[in-house]
Amino acid sequence: MAEKELQRSKSVLPIGTVMKLTDLTARQIRYYEEQQLVIPQRTDGNRRMYSLNDIDKLLEIKDYLNEGINMAGIKAIYAQQKKRAEDLQNESLTDNDVRRILHDEFLNISGLEPNSGSPLHSQRPLK
DNA sequence: TTTCTCACA
DNA sequence: TGTGAGTA
Incomplete structure (x- = not known):
């Protein structure tokens, strides 16, 4: 069973394939790497x-972006996730607990990061 | 041909 | 972010 995890971690896809699979541009993918969101x-x-x-x-990052969260917000989310992952390892919580906590952090960040003035998450890149 | 880095719009 | 230049 653990074999699967190893295979999932095998880096064998060139950026061109990733572009098609994620629907992101090479520019974006590389940019996210710069932001340490992915480490190819x-x-x-x-x-x-x-x-x-x-x-x-x-794909997850793209999802957050669609919800109007900026890179700073996403980075904060992942920073929290990493911290949580370490914390939760010692408390043996269920996936649901993790999901709930993560969701809580997510809402907290999405409501704060956008603008210092607007309390609600109205970060719509309207153009 | 594809991807890379760098730099500018 | 997009795009073009010059490579490898």
Whole structure:
């Protein structure tokens, strides 16, 4: 069973494939890497190789973006997740508990990050 | 051909 | 973020 996890972590997808799978531009994917949201492995000529887990994370990021959250907000979310993941490891909570807490953090951030003036999450990049 | 980095709009 | 330049 653990074999699957290893395979999911195998970075074998070039950015071109990731682009199609996530519907993101190479620019965005690389940018998210800059923001440490995804850490693709590098192979041969300095080429980025993404794993299935990376695809998943990218899809998740795209989701947050659609909800009007900016990079700062997303980074905060992942920072929280990492912190939570470590904390929760010692308390043996269920996935539902994790989800609830994460959701709570998410709402908290989405309501604060956007603007210092508007309390509600009205971050619509209308153009 | 595809991806990379860098830099400018 | 998009895009173009010059590489590898």
